[in-house]
Amino acid sequence: MEKKALPKVLVVSTNAWRDNTGINTLIEFFKCWNPDRIAQIYTKSTLPKTTVCNRFFSISENAVMRSVINRRITTGREVQNETVNSTISNPSAEVEQKIYSFYKGKVRELLSICREIVWKLGKWKTAELDHFIDEFDADVLFIPIYPTIYMGRIQKYIITRTQKPVVSYLADDNYTYKSVHKDPISLIHRHILRKYVKYIVEHSKKLMVIAPKQKEEYDRIFGVDSVVMTKGIDFEQFEPYQVGNPIKLVYTGKLIIGRWKSLAAIAETFQKINRNGVRITLDIYTTDSLTDEQNKLLNRNGCSVKGALTLEQVKIVQKEADTLVFVESLEEKFKNTARLSFSTKITDYLRSGKCIFAIGDKDIAPIDYFSRYDSAITATTYEEIQDKLTELVNVPDMVLEYAKKAYACGVEHHERGRMDSVLIHTIEQATLK
Structure with missing residues (x-):
């Protein structure tokens, strides 16, 4: 029109x-x-x-x-x-x-x-x-x-x-x-x-x-x-990619309202997964300043905090990743804070054509969305974080499978x-x- x-x-x-x-x-x-x-x-x-x-x-x-x-x-x-x-x-x-x-x-x-x-x-x-x-x-x-x-x-x-x-x-x-x-x-x-x-x-x-x-x-x-x-998202042609060894996870965003604890749980899981060699890593890019406790719990076992990025640098880093991480808090105090929100990060992730690993309570809108359309690997409890990441490194073909699912979901709905x-x-x- x-x-x-x-x-x-x-x-x-x-x-x-x-x-x-x-x-x-x-x-x-x-x-x-x-x-x-x-x-x-x-x-x-x-x-x-x-x-x-x-x-x-x-x-x-x-x-x-x-x-x-x-x-x-x-x-x-x-x-x-x-x-x-x-x-x-x-x-x-x-x-x-x-x-x-x-x-x-x-x-x-x-x-x-x-x-x-x-x-x-x-x-x-x-x-x-x-x-x-x-x-x-x-x-x-x-x-x-x-x-x-x-x-x-x-x-x-x-x-x-x-x-x-x-x-x-x-x-x-x-x-x-x-x-x-x-x-x-x-x-x-x-x-x-x-x-x-x-x-x-x-x-x-x-x-x-x-x-x-x-x-x-x-x-x-x-x-x-x-x-x-x-x-709305302008989608380019989906490009299959070679999954790295180790599998590279990337998170770009804030650590507020309990999100850092979800990321720390990933780092904790890496201790077991990477005990006989590095099979999976997580790079965290954030503008937030870290406390001593956060530094200790986020920089270990193949997980590391890299600092802030410009919008253009974010695109480059995400393009080089195997899996993009979306997190909300699983803590009782914060788990409902973003209950019906839908971060712009989600549509950006869907456009990227990358596998998405999402953490959050099952009752919040983003996790409901990912589950409803089977467009991400989701973990709704701390126990599931370990189970899902262990499965991911044991079956790396899941990375490309869910990358295709995320991309198709984005094209259909956004x-x-x-x-x-x-x-x-x-x-x-x-x-x-």
């Missing part, structure tokens, strides 16, 4: 759209759109840098923070795409980044509470925001649903003001109590958040979700027929043309009376 024929879409999201970053799901969604017929409102000071969209309105979190004291501060403004001038100075964004860095590794709940208070007391509902909304005059609103109350409040305001049809998008479990800690603050936060999630879904012409398991649960909760939508059609049809249907 001609891009010029598509409806005008206003996206209300958290981060500025910047190509070639890890936060790119929505950018990938709207690559099929005419950039003149899409606009973004977001809640950071960072400037956009993308070819997908031409109009942007920034509500600066730093300015909202300062507006609690000084109400005369301008908190929202239309901004230009940084593609035009990549040397633009942005002190406000630098201040925000310092704040996020300060809280990194500390109690996350503290940052969450402070942020909600700031957005509740600060000034964001402004004449500048209203003018941008009215002047763009979208045909439809695209509303990603976040685990933050302030975003729900902003989105509800824009939905109410415009009275435009809404397509909402849930990429995580932002409604049930299953994925939150059972402390009073988390439960109160979730109780308030649920009201905004419910409002958005009930005012949506269509709800989009990210995984089959999430569709089943949220269809049942809200009585809807949601659409499964992930970022090919870009298919995903583009799903998005276009859903948004066009939403505009119909």
